[in-house]
Amino acid sequence: MRTRLLIVLLAITTAYTIACGDGASAPVGTPVAEGVGLVAWWGSEGSGDGQFNVAAGIAVDGSGNVYVADLGNNRVQVFSDDGELLRQWGSSGSGKGQFLSAAGIAVDGLDNIFVVDSGNDRVQVFSANGKFLREWGSRGDGDGQFTTPFGIAISTSGDVYIADSFNDRVQAFNTDGEFLRKWGSLGSGDGQFVDPVGIGVDGSGNVYVANSGSAFVQVFNADGDFLRKWDTRSGDDIRGHGPTSIAVDNSGNVYVADAANERIKVFTTTGGYLMQWGSPGRGAGQFKDPFWIGLDRSGNVYVTDFGTNSVQKFSVKLPNP
DSSP states (O other): HHHHHHHHHGGSSSSSOOOOOGGGOOOOOOOOTTTTTEEEOOBBBSTTOOSSEEEEEEOOOOOOOOOEEGGGGGGEEEEEEESSSEEEEEOOOSSSBBBBSEEEEETTTTOOEEEEEGGGGGEEETTTOEEEEEEEEBBSSTTTOOOOOOEEEEEEOOOOEEGGGGGTTTEEOTTTTOEEEEEOSSSSTTTSSSSSSEEETTOOOOEEEEEETTSEEEEEEEEEEEEEEEHHHHHHHSSSSOEEEEEOTTTOOOOEEEGGGGGEEEETTOOOEEEEOOBBBSTTOOOOSSEEEEOOOOOOEEETTTTEEEEEEEEEEOOOO
């Protein structure tokens, strides 16, 4: 999986071309699976307004505005909940407000925007309008340092959790960037990781980590104590590795982006399987490497698909567990 992540990052500095999505080909309301409907679809390959070069992290603020980390274009784009471009900021570089691979993105309770600037090994914080507020991090393996970080999640209490991918650990900070704690090391045991990428947090403050180098999700309390894990594989999976993103809704349902099998899976907080949707392709509800999951307060699910450089928004009615 580490090679896979490197390919994604290298794609932004080469002539690599990714085929574009075409949301206009599917009408709003298209059912894509039992209980799942397509609500909106936007994006294509490129550097213009509303286009992406590796659509990565996605997050939704309290007003329903959608923030997308446009990794290869080194910017953040902001959309309405139906895909209308509202604003954007960022450029290539290492200065304030610049990025070298904008990866994970999250919104805190004040609607400040936290962006994992993966290539610069730092976190940058902005207002909802894109005004630079602060930053922290540098390359290394010390406390508060990173080596190619990807995922980010913010708890209701304001703890900021970063998936420090190539250091195979999780680090926790307050919203000002003060280091709080860390856990994890390279390995396959409980509390160990191989390229953790996605990270989420539930309403009780428990932290969920998508271990992209295996098929497992691991769950920890806020202090980093291991609680449980589960295997995300299902019987019809073609490949057994590849969860890249994880998100937990207000009801405790856990959404996992299974990029290896081109689908989204949903579990209970204890790992009970609920449902899934998606298949390889470029149609409605299909994916070519679903990368990140975002949730809004109405329960809609947003998925960035870096193989088609698009965002799909779904309404989801979950079955009873």
